[in-house]
Structure formats: structure tokens, C-alpha cells
Amino acid sequence: MIMKKIESVDELMKFKETALEKIKERQTSGKTTIVVGMGTCGITAGAREVMMAIIDEIEKRSISDVIVTQAGCAGMCQHEPMLEVIKPGMPQVIYGHLDEDKARRIVLEHVINGRVIGEWALVQRD
Amino acid sequence: MHYYRAHVLVCMGSGCVLSGARAVKEALSEGIKEHKLEEEVQIIETGCMGLCDLGPRLVIYPEGVVYCRVKAEDAAEIVSEHLLKGRIVDRLIYRDPETQKPVPLMKDFPFLSKQFKIALRNAGFINPEDIEEYIASEGYSALAKVLSTMSPEEVIDEVKKSGLRGRGGAGFPTGLKWEFTAKARGTQKYVVCNGDEGDPGAFMDRSVLEGDPHSVIEAMAIAGYAVGAAQGYIYVRAEYPLAVERLRHAISQAREYGLLGEDILGTGFNFDINIRVGAGALYAVKKLPCWLLLKAAAASHGHARLSRPMKGCGANRH
Numbered sequence: 001m002i003m004k005k006i007e008s009v010d011e012l013m014k015f016k017e018t019a020l021e022k023i024k025e026r027q028t029s030g031k032t033t034i035v036v037g038m039g040t041c042g043i044t045a046g047a048r049e050v051m052m053a054i055i056d057e058i059e060k061r062s063i064s065d066v067i068v069t070q071a072g073c074a075g076m077c078q079h080e081p082m083l084e085v086i087k088p089g090m091p092q093v094i095y096g097h098l099d100e101d102k103a104r105r106i107v108l109e110h111v112i113n114g115r116v117i118g119e120w121a122l123v124q125r126d
Numbered sequence: 127m128h129y130y131r132a133h134v135l136v137c138m139g140s141g142c143v144l145s146g147a148r149a150v151k152e153a154l155s156e157g158i159k160e161h162k163l164e165e166e167v168q169i170i171e172t173g174c175m176g177l178c179d180l181g182p183r184l185v186i187y188p189e190g191v192v193y194c195r196v197k198a199e200d201a202a203e204i205v206s207e208h209l210l211k212g213r214i215v216d217r218l219i220y221r222d223p224e225t226q227k228p229v230p231l232m233k234d235f236p237f238l239s240k241q242f243k244i245a246l247r248n249a250g251f252i253n254p255e256d257i258e259e260y261i262a263s264e265g266y267s268a269l270a271k272v273l274s275t276m277s278p279e280e281v282i283d284e285v286k287k288s289g290l291r292g293r294g295g296a297g298f299p300t301g302l303k304w305e306f307t308a309k310a311r312g313t314q315k316y317v318v319c320n321g322d323e324g325d326p327g328a329f330m331d332r333s334v335l336e337g338d339p340h341s342v343i344e345a346m347a348i349a350g351y352a353v354g355a356a357q358g359y360i361y362v363r364a365e366y367p368l369a370v371e372r373l374r375h376a377i378s379q380a381r382e383y384g385l386l387g388e389d390i391l392g393t394g395f396n397f398d399i400n401i402r403v404g405a406g407a408l409y410a411v412k413k414l415p416c417w418l419l420l421k422a423a424a425a426s427h428g429h430a431r432l433s434r435p436m437k438g439c440g441a442n443r444h
Contacts, residue, residue, distance in 0.1 A: 004383075005382070005383060005384035006383050006384050006385065006391065007384060007391065007392050008391055008392040009270040009271075009273070009274045009391050009392075009393075011391075012261070012266060012267070012270050012391060013267075013270070015258075015261060016261050016262060016264075016267070019258040019259070019261045019262035020262045021262075022256075022258055022259055022262055023251075023252060023259055023262045023263065025130060025131070025132070025133050025187055025188055026133055026135075026187040026188070026190075026251065031188075033188075035212075036212075038210065038211045038212050039211065043211075051131075051166075052166070055129055055131055055165075055166060058129050059128065059129040067131075067188040068131040068188075069131070069132075069188055069189060069212055070210075070211060070212025071212050072211060072212065072213050
């Protein structure tokens, strides 16, 4: 953020909108959560790269209201890397056999457009 | 703006600093570097989170998991387990003293869950050294509203209606105090903030000044507008070095952003604040008369002399 003198009330309000980005990760309600499986199995299969791709995509598209978090082994190591998308008002979906490109597609299709990518989904829960 | 998936808030209130928070923070940043998580995880220093006996304390968002009595040696495990793999480090979680049940989230702490924080709403949640985090938490919005839409009389009426009172023994209505000062005949008026917390074991002023200094600055500016003062003084005791440091930082940031100084937000209102650091132990009483505070503020460090009240000068002390 460029430091600049705030010269009017409108400017302050605009500045506030931008500044909100700084603390929004600390506010959790009403957000989409992406849980990346980060057990040893997940890490070996490339979960770190998948997560970094997601973070990069979120940043590039300036999406707010998304939380990226990790979980341990879900007991289905053969399907790693896996992640779960929990978007309010949508079924919870676990995707498997991911890579960086698939992860970026999930951000675009599921998180932004609200469409489940059926062919990669392992589990859907309402 | 760079997206960090996790924010590690390390309490840097005086209590936690004394119990070793700085070493914990250093160890955490080393661990984060070691695992190459610098681009994903951000460490933020905050003011007091409450519960100083459980310090050093930290909270990791987005989960909001609280770790208590953390030592520098624990940092490596927090990084490799929680930040890398998303697994909570169970042994550092607070346990309910009666049931021994783990309480991982701040909102579930029995001591805090019944509290509704007003003055300390931001302490422990934002970085007190970053004006932008304060602005993001509605900071300076009240000042903007007051300056752009209300007359000084309307501000005083609003404060009267709110029922806000002084937190000293007398509980004097703040709106009345402002009204008296606004109507006082003197031409030169001041807003004086009393941060000379003298009561043994009382640290509420310190918590506010350390944890959310901009809220004090904003409130003083609003008071200045309401009573017709262009200058404020904050009198802080020298025993609160962290409060003094954060206040100084906050004041210079506010000046830089044009929220203190001349023509604030283009409204024509001028207001600035200076700090006076006092040797608090000199006065062993809480309720200093305002003229003595002013006298002390005018004097150099710790050399205030007793004298008669200054006449013809309206001062608003909080």
C-alpha cells in the first residue's frame, strides 16, 4: 500500500476498504474454507505445491472471503493430494489426485463460480 | 496486497514481554524461515490479549487457536505441526482448570467468553504499530463522521445522550465535562489525557495505550473538535516505556496520514497531540487535579512544582 496523506472523508473510506485486506484473515464468518490435506502422505504427493498454487490464485484474483487451512491425513492416502472446499450454501466437496493446475481450476470453478467439478470430486456432502 | 494464509498474533503486552514473548517471536520467525513459509505466514505483534498469567500467548488465525505459556523451544513444533501441517499442538492448549477439557479457541475461554470488550475491542486483535489495521477496524471513521456531519454542539449532545462517564470514582458525565469546557471563556483550550495510572495493580490505561493507541488519539481529536481545542497532551508515566513508544509511533503515523495536524481530512479542523512523560511515582494518587497535570505537562520530565491553578484556561482532562 502506498503511504499517502488522506485528504478527505471519502479518501479515508476508500482507504479503509483496501486496509481491510490486512485483517480479513482474522475474521472467519461467512467465508469459503479450503482445507488442504497436509499429512506426510499429502506432502509427499505434492500438497505443498497444491496449496501454494491456491494461495497464488487467490492473490492474483484478489479474492476476499477465502480461508486456506490444512488438515492431517484423512485416511485415504492413495488419493492425495486432496483438498476440501466448504463454501456456504454449497455441498462440501473433497477433491483428490490434484496438481497445481487442477488446484487453480478449483479456485476458479468452485470457489468463484460456485460450480462443483464432478469428475475430480471424491466425496460430496450436503 | 499479499495474501497470507495464516496470521500468527503474538501478544506483546508488557506482561507477555516480561515472560519472554520476544524470544518466542524470534524463534517463530526463524522456524518460519526454516520451513520457507515466509510467503504464506505472517507474524504480527499485538497489544495485551488479556489473561497475562498465561503468557507468552499467541493466536493463530484463520482457526483462532490460542497457545499459552509458550517458550522459545516450543516454536519449532508450532511451526512444523500447526503452520506446516495444520495440526494443533495439544500440549500448549489451555485446559479448563476444573474439567481439564482443552479450550483451543479464544472465544471459548471461560474468563473471556462472558466479556464484551469496548475500550479494548482492538487490543490483541490488531497490530498497534500499524495505523492501517486500525483504519480497517473502523478506526478514524468516528472522527470523519464528526468532522464532516456534526457540529461541536451535536457531538456534545451525542456524548451526553450516550451516558458515557469518567471511570474514576466520581463517574462524572463526560458530555457535561465537554460542555463546560466548550462554554469556558478562555480562548486557549486543551485536551489532556491522563495516562498516569497510579492505582496499585491497575493496568487498564496501559492496556489501551499499548494495545490500541490510535483509539486514544482519535477520541482526543473528537474531544478537541467538541470543546474547541487544537492541542492535546497525553501525560504518560515513565514506567510504561512500551506505551510511550507505541504512542509516539502512533502519533507520528497519524500525522503522516493527515489524521493529526492541520486541516484534518480537508475539513479545516486542526488538532495535534504531544506526549509528556512523567515520573509517575512522584504522585502516588490517581486523581490528579487537572491544573497539576497541565503544570507537570508543561514542565520538563519529573520536575513539576506545586503552584496555584492556571486561570482563564479551559482544560479537558480524561
